[in-house]
Amino acid sequence: xxxxxxxxxxxxxxxxxxxxxxxxxxxxxxxxxxxxxxxxxxxxxxxxxxxxxxxxxxxxxxxxxxxxxxxxxxxxxxxxxxxxxxxxxxxxxxxxxxxxxxxxxxxxxxxxx
Amino acid sequence: xxxxxxxxxxxxxxxxxxxxxxxxxxxxxxxxxxxxxxxxxxxxxxxxxxxxxxxxxxxxxxxxxxxxxxxxxxxxxxxxxxxxxxxxxxxxxxxxxxxxxxxxxxxxxx
Numbered sequence: 318x319x320x321x322x323x324x325x326x327x328x329x330x331x332x333x334x335x336x337x338x339x340x341x342x343x344x345x346x347x348x349x350x351x352x353x354x355x356x357x358x359x360x361x362x363x364x365x366x367x368x369x370x371x372x373x374x375x376x377x378x379x380x381x382x383x384x385x386x387x388x389x390x391x392x393x394x395x396x397x398x399x400x401x402x403x404x405x406x407x408x409x410x411x412x413x414x415x416x417x418x419x420x421x422x423x424x425x426x427x428x429x430x
Numbered sequence: 431x432x433x434x435x436x437x438x439x440x441x442x443x444x445x446x447x448x449x450x451x452x453x454x455x456x457x458x459x460x461x462x463x464x465x466x467x468x469x470x471x472x473x474x475x476x477x478x479x480x481x482x483x484x485x486x487x488x489x490x491x492x493x494x495x496x497x498x499x500x501x502x503x504x505x506x507x508x509x510x511x512x513x514x515x516x517x518x519x520x521x522x523x524x525x526x527x528x529x530x531x532x533x534x535x536x537x538x539x540x
Contacts, residue, residue, distance in 0.1 A: 321472075350527055359517050359530030360473065373527065408472065417461060417480070419528065421472040 319343070321422035323409050329428045330399055338394040338425045342411030349392050350419060351384055352408040360408050366392060367414075399429045432456040434531035436518055441537045442508055450503045450534045452518035460521045462494050462501045463528065468514045476516075477503065505536075513538045 322341040330336050342349050347368055352360035362376040366386045374384075381399075386392040396403055406426050410419040434454045442448040452462065461480040465473040479485055479494035479501060491504040505512055515535050519528040 352527075352530075357532070359519070359533050360528070362527040362529065365527045376527070410473075417463065417478040418475040421465075421474070423472050 321409055321411055321420050323407075323422040323425050325425060326423065327426045327428075329430060331430055332399060332401060334399050334429075336396050336399055336427065338396075338407050338427070340392045340394070340409030340411075340422060342390065342392070342409070343420055344390075345413070346411035346420070347389070347414050348412045348416075348419075349386060350410045350412075351392070351394050352410065354406045354408055354424070363394070363407075396427075399427075401429045403427060404429045432520060432529045434518055434520065434529065436516075436531045436534045438532065439535045439537070441539060444508055444510060444538055444540050446508050447504065447506050448508060448536065450505075450516050450518075450536070452501050452503075452531060454499050454501075454518070454520050454531075456499075456520050456522070456529070458522035459496065459499075460523050460526070462492070463519045463521070464490075464492055464503045465517045465519060465530075466514050467517065467533070473517065508538045510538050510540070512536060 324339045349366040351363040354360045365373040369389045381397045384394045406424040408424045410421045412419045436452045463478045464476040467473045477492035489506045494501040515533040517533045519530045
C-alpha cells in the first residue's frame with residue numbers, strides 16, 4: 318500500500334513569506350507526527366496529532382508555526398513570516414494507535430532565502 | 431528533559447560486525463527504537479526494545495539494559511548498502527513523540 322507522502326518535496330521561499338507543507342499519512346493511522354531535521358542532526362519533534370486534535374504541540378518553536386488536521390487524515394504545517402533559521406527538512410510520520418513503529422514520509426526540504 | 435548519546439561516526443569493513451551504542455537520560459521511559467536513514471531518504475524503522483534483552487531481526491539485533499540506560503544496535507555481515515545514519519530514539523509512552531539522538535553515520539568500506 319501507499320506510504321506517507323509529503324508535498325512539496327522542495328520549497329524555496331523568501332524571508333518573511335508564508336508556507337504550507339502537506340502530509341498524507343498511511344490510511345487508517347490515527348497518530349500523526351511532525352518533526353524537523355537539520356543537517357547532521359536527528360529529527361526534532363514539533364507536534365503530534367491523535368485524530369483531529371493536537372495531543373502535544375510542545376515542540377513548536379514559536380507562534381509562527383501552526384498545524385492542523387481537520388478531518389483526522391491529511392495534515393498541514395503552516396509557517397508564517399519565515400526566517401532563514403527555519404530552513405530544514407520537515408518530516409511527517411504516522412502510526413497506528415499504540416504502535417511502537419512510526420512510518421516516515423520523504424520530507425519537505427524548506428529553504429528560506 | 432531527555433538526552434541521548436551515540437557516536438557520531440563509525441567505519442567498518444564489508445562482511446564484518448559493528449555495534450552502535452546509545453546511552454540515554456530521560457524523565458520517563460517506554461522503549462528504545464532504532465531507525466536507519468540513507469542520505470536524502472526518510473528514517474525507516476529497524477528495531478524496538480521495550481524490555482531488557484536482545485531483539486533479533488535478520489542481520490540486525492538490538493539490545494537494551496534499562497538499569498544502565500543503555501542500548502546498542504548490532505549489524506552483522508555488513509553490506510555496502512548498510513552505509514547510512516542510524517538513530518536511537520526514546521519515548522515516554524506508547525503514542526508520545528520520539529526523541530532522537532544525533533545519529534551515527536556508518537560507513538562500510540570494501
